[in-house]
Amino acid sequence: MAFWLVAVAFWVTMVGTTLPTPLYVLYQRQMGFSLLTSTVVFAAYAVGVLAALAALGQVSDVIGRRRTLLPGLACAALSALVFLAAHGLALLLVGRVLSGLSAGIFTGTATATLVDLAPEDGAEQATAVATVANMGGLGSGPVLSGLLAQFAPAPLRLPFAVHLVLLALAAAGVWLMPEPVAAADRPRLTLARPGVPGSVRGTFTRAAIAGFAGFAVFGLFTAVVPVFLRQLLGVPDPAVSGAVVCVTFAASALGQLTLTRPLGRAALPAGCAALIGGMVLLAAGLAAGSLVLLITSAVLAGLGQGVALRAGLAALNAQAPSGQRAQVASTFFLVLYLAISLPVVGEGLAADAVGLRTAGIAFSLVVAVVAAVALLALRRAARAETARPANRSQA
Template sequence: MLGTTLPTPLYGLYRERIGFSELIVTVVFAVYAVGVITALLAAGDFSDVLGRRPVLLCALALAALSAVCFLCEGGLPLLYTGRVLSGFSAGLLSGTGTAAVLELAPPGRHARAGLAATAANMGGLGLGPLLSGALAAYAPWPLRLPFLVHLVLLAAAAAVVGRLPETVRRAVPRPPLRPQGMTVPPEVRGVFAPCALAAFAGFALLGLFTAVAPAFLGETLGERNLAAVGAVVFSVFCASTCGQLLLGRVGTRRALPLGALVLVGGLLLVGAALLLESLPVLLLGAVTGGLGQGLAFRAGLTAVGSTAPDTHRGATISAFFVVAYVGISVPVVGVGALAAALGVRAAGMIFAGCAALFVAAVGAALWRRPPASS
């Protein structure tokens, strides 16, 4: 997951070298999300048939190919290709990795396993811009060294995955592999809908910081240090991981509406930061919004994963991530289009206001009718 956000602080350097607008930056980011959604819809249940380990190894191989595309960067086509491959990798990894961690957990430790899976997901997404921003600011080869480091980390991850026990019993004869689309078993749908809406709202905030944070910081707040840009994006995902830690104290039923409420506060602070042109307020908004997103995301993923039947757990979790990644991509492209017409600052404030209204509506619905505990 670290590799999927490595390019975030580097988009400004790519813009200088290749020459493209802020709208193209959001399209490059959205292409990644399209890759994620395609992989989830086409192969979200493949690990239920083939086993977790082969699919995880395939995801790591796709991530390595993505890094090679960035190392050979020669224009927008390779950037698009690298982002699509990164999306395929994340799409295979998100549902399969979460299911594998839950299944490898000993009895009575599923809650901690859910935390490990979501913390690895969010922690990796946060470490990507922190690592590449620091390397780009203080080390040579700013557009290559981050991806060389990523290849080394992928090799280590592949060595670990190769030694994992397989948790799926393969059926004989093996069922045919077909694109599954959105598969949500009937017994899970009552829990799935509110959890997925909360995930959509939270991932919209993550998409805002991941795709357009460098432009916000550089053009609106005058901050052009790439290490600082990476640190701001990292703060969102770090806060998300911290928010996930609160689930045990809050409980799943209350965590979803409470997380949405905190997320609304974060979005309002982001809008205020752009209005006031204040970096401290932006950091406060990032941390607040990240806490709310993490609390709601882990509660939703835990409820969906534990309610899904064993034979469809991978597919159900993949469907959950499809909704989340629609949230991380579609609103961000809208911000890019608005930025081209109105400027980055106005686009950010409009996004923050609209997103806050949407999250408030979702939170109110969850407060009135929280999902049943699994």
């Protein structure tokens, strides 16, 4: 029971991180700010995530899982309260930073807690459940707020009130769970320092380039696609924009759970290829004003992102020295969360300079080029690895 209570709490926390997605266009209209400002509000989330990863990445190993999860839920609740009271840009930024803190605290800790609470042979199942809870929550947030914004009163308030109720239930479940980790008598907390040992630098670079492209896609779909739908495709419905964003996260979860292992060593190149295809379709959809192409691009890019993410992490975990595995993973996620924030702010700047359609097409093609660079690097590394045994046999 504790296992499933933590999984639900994980899902509820991640719901809050994407809850504002279909509402950004409403905030823009009500508060009168530009697309650039909207992307900055979205990117503030990454500030909270990175701060939590750096300061609190290993805290649950020291003070226990429950004592870490409950503050994560508290940050999510504070974020919802701030959005409930938001009447200007400053509060939106604070709400997003708090939401990022909750995600940064919760993601690693909840995954570790699920592994702790699973049966001895259930680590793989626990990881799969963590993936579903994470991506399912990210995908459910836009659907929930989109439906409430379109069909219920108070579209900028009710979604956060509902989320507060869900958070209260989740907190009760976490409070009741047994503590799976013994807290240290004299806890010592240290900042997580980024770093990559030389032995895995090549693998890290290739995985990080692919991951950067995938998370840039997430940033684009989460922050800007509702604006694309409203202004370029003439689809103003928050429920539709929430559903399109949900499709991206659902496809990512599907790719991670069903495609990565069967593809084996071809998974990372396949993920890059899917990202390239998804971005080309997105550019075509924006140029033609086609909702069908936009949704198809969401599916293909989401699959590519999920496969590339899991394959990249697996490659790093396999090659990193055991004593530096956490450091390498933290550095990898540092790159990913920079990717989810900085490029989308660049999209906002470009939209103000050259127009939304041109900026969206250019962004799509740049991400496709980044994924293509990763794909070429992977093929070059594979050829070099194949040539090594041949050289040894000749010698």
